[in-house]
Amino acid sequence: MTVVVLAQDCDAPVDRVVLALAERSVPVFRADLAWFPQHLAVDAELVDGRWVGVLRSEHRSVDLGDIRSIWYRDPAAFHFPPAMTAAERSFAFAEARLGVGGVLATLDALWVNFPNRACDAMYKPVQLATAARCGLDVARTLVTNDAAAVRRFAEASPHGLVHKTFGANTLTESGTLKVAFTRRLAMADLAELDGVAHTAHQFQDWLAGKAYEVRVIAVGGQLFPVAIHATSPAARLDWRSDYDALSYELIELPSDVDNGVRRYLAALRLTYAAFDFVVDREGCYTFLESNSSGQFGWLEANTGAPITAALADLLAHGAP
Amino acid sequence: MFVASDDPLASAAIRLSARTRPPDATPAESSCRPFGLRFLHPMSTPVRPVYVYSHTAQVAVGRDGLPLAATMGKDWRTKGTSDGDEGPEEDYGWEEQ
Numbered sequence: 458m459t460v461v462v463l464a465q466d467c468d469a470p471v472d473r474v475v476l477a478l479a480e481r482s483v484p485v486f487r488a489d490l491a492w493f494p495q496h497l498a499v500d501a502e503l504v505d506g507r508w509v510g511v512l513r514s515e516h517r518s519v520d521l522g523d524i525r526s527i528w529y530r531d532p533a534a535f536h537f538p539p540a541m542t543a544a545e546r547s548f549a550f551a552e553a554r555l556g557v558g559g560v561l562a563t564l565d566a567l568w569v570n571f572p573n574r575a576c577d578a579m580y581k582p583v584q585l586a587t588a589a590r591c592g593l594d595v596a597r598t599l600v601t602n603d604a605a606a607v608r609r610f611a612e613a614s615p616h617g618l619v620h621k622t623f624g625a626n627t628l629t630e631s632g633t634l635k636v637a638f639t640r641r642l643a644m645a646d647l648a649e650l651d652g653v654a655h656t657a658h659q660f661q662d663w664l665a666g667k668a669y670e671v672r673v674i675a676v677g678g679q680l681f682p683v684a685i686h687a688t689s690p691a692a693r694l695d696w697r698s699d700y701d702a703l704s705y706e707l708i709e710l711p712s713d714v715d716n717g718v719r720r721y722l723a724a725l726r727l728t729y730a731a732f733d734f735v736v737d738r739e740g741c742y743t744f745l746e747s748n749s750s751g752q753f754g755w756l757e758a759n760t761g762a763p764i765t766a767a768l769a770d771l772l773a774h775g776a777p
Numbered sequence: 778m779f780v781a782s783d784d785p786l787a788s789a790a791i792r793l794s795a796r797t798r799p800p801d802a803t804p805a806e807s808s809c810r811p812f813g814l815r816f817l818h819p820m821s822t823p824v825r826p827v828y829v830y831s832h833t834a835q836v837a838v839g840r841d842g843l844p845l846a847a848t849m850g851k852d853w854r855t856k857g858t859s860d861g862d863e864g865p866e867e868d869y870g871w872e873e874q
Contacts, residue, residue, distance in 0.1 A: 462835075467828055470845040472836035479834075487835040516832040622813055627820075631803050635817035652812030698818070 458525035459483070460772045461512070461566075463488040463532040470754040470765070471530055477769035486512065486519035491533035491773045493553060500561045508560045525775035526567040529575070530767070531750055567727045567775045569768070575749040581623050581659060588744040591720035592713060595744050596661040596735075606652035607660055611647055616665035619694075620641045623659055639695040666737035670696055670745075673710065673732040674753045675722055676767040677777030682710045683756045684736070705759040714742045721747065728777060729768070 460478055460649040464471040466489050478485050488497050492514060501510035501521060506661075513520045535553045545732040558572070568574075578584065585595045602755045611618050619641050629691050641663055675680040685691045689702035696703055710718070718732055731751025757764045771777065828837040828845060836844045 466830040469836045469837075469846060472844060475835050476844060476846055485835055514832075620813060620816075628814065628817065630817075634820045636820050637813060637817050640816045646815075650812060651808070652815060655811045656807055656813070658811070658813055681862075770848050 459484040459486050459523050461485075461519060461524050461527045461774075462530065463490060463624045464525065464530040465489050465533050468530065471528075473754070473765045474528070474768050476770070477765050481769060481773055483769070483773045484519075485775045486514070486524075487516060488514055489532050490557075491536040493535050493557060494515070494549075495536065495538065499560060503535055507620070507648065509562055510539075510560075517763045521564060521588070524564055524566045526569065526772040527561065528569045528772055529572055530569075531568050567728065567772070567774065570730075570749050571726070574726045578727060578730070578747065578749045580626070581621075581746055583725075584747050585744070587716070587721055587724050588747075591717045591724060592680070593717040593721065593744040594742060596664060598662075599660045600657055601660075602654050605651055607650055607658075608647065610660055610736060611642075614662050617663045618647075618660045619661050619663050620663060631686050636698075637724070638691075638698045639743065640644070641694055662736045664737065664743055666739070667735050668738045668740075669736055671708065671710075671732075671734040671736055671742065672751075672756060673718055674751070674756065674762070674764050675718060675727075675732065676764060677728055677771040678719075679767050680687065680710060680715060680718060681753075681756070681762040681764055683760055683762060684708045699756075705756060707760045707762055713744065717744075725749075728771070 460483055462475060464487065464722060471487075471616070475485055475487060483606055490497070493499075496515055498513045499510070500513065501508040503509075508521055510521050511731060512521065513519075524541060528651055535550055537549050541549065562571075562573075570578075582598075589595045597610075597614070598604060601607060602612075607618075613737040619638050619639050622637050628635050628637070642660075654755060668686045669687070671681050672685060674683070684706040685696050686704045686706065687696050687699070687702055688700045688704070692699035714734070719733075721727070727747075727749050729749065731748045731753060733745040735756055753764045756762060826837075826839070826845060828839060829838075831838045831842075831844070834844060836846060839845050
């Protein structure tokens, strides 16, 4: 049985998992969806209610019935001939997604993660509500495009507010890559809320008693919790802003958090996710967010947590 | 014709939009700039290593033909300013520490 890896061709953690599968003598078919349709072909016939055929690149092929698991790790978009018009490209893209995606969706294989489940889990309001229903503590949160609502929310906040984006926090303007880290709002910020009206915004209570943060990598039924200790003011606010000021430590989760994470994975039907928590000085965990394709490689490199091996085993066995 | 990417609320549209990097532009007039873009920090653009994709090994290899993952051992880290779901990572990778 074969493991299919759908990923971009330069992705370090994917390479390590592919090498780990090779060490286990597990057949792998790796492809980027950007190879379709020029360098990747699908050939599938419906036979007795099952799609029978192959997925084939210029270098190898895999029988659809021989696929045990599929790791869907941020492949690039389909890439069509540049001579196509915009209208032709739009048509071709929709056909490719519905055709290729439709065939793959029917396979009796383990998905890590199934694309639609991963997409559904991208909504941060869904994440917060699901986490709360699964017994995890969450921060008081406001979603709004109403400045008055922000002021009302701020008045009830004991330690002030932070703003967080819902989605991509990067933007390129005037040739410069820019990043929106979590921002603790000052009084002056709250006095200038005009831009709130222009789209949806997310505000949360600032968790003043933060001692450290934790990222939990969930791979099937295995959890790898890593404490992230920050030593700079910027990293204490948002650890992504200052990696040089971080240290890491493998820890054990409290049982209620462990149970909550597992319930969350089941609720959103995810087999892989990266969870972020704030831990206060009393050891209480507050859920921040989860990423169903969140990064893990640097945590493994810094702690020795066997995440690559866990992913390889999960994909090889085809079941948690 | 219905195009899923045009659906304002469907999660599938998020995935597609995440794959399409917004075009470079100069900042909008402050009167219509979302609050969430008020506090942006400039970042250096990540540089990818020189690599070739080996169709035999199915991994990226360096100039010497060896897998980058093997030759750089643990001396790489994956991290992101835009971690996880929000779109393609531009700065994961092979940074020597």
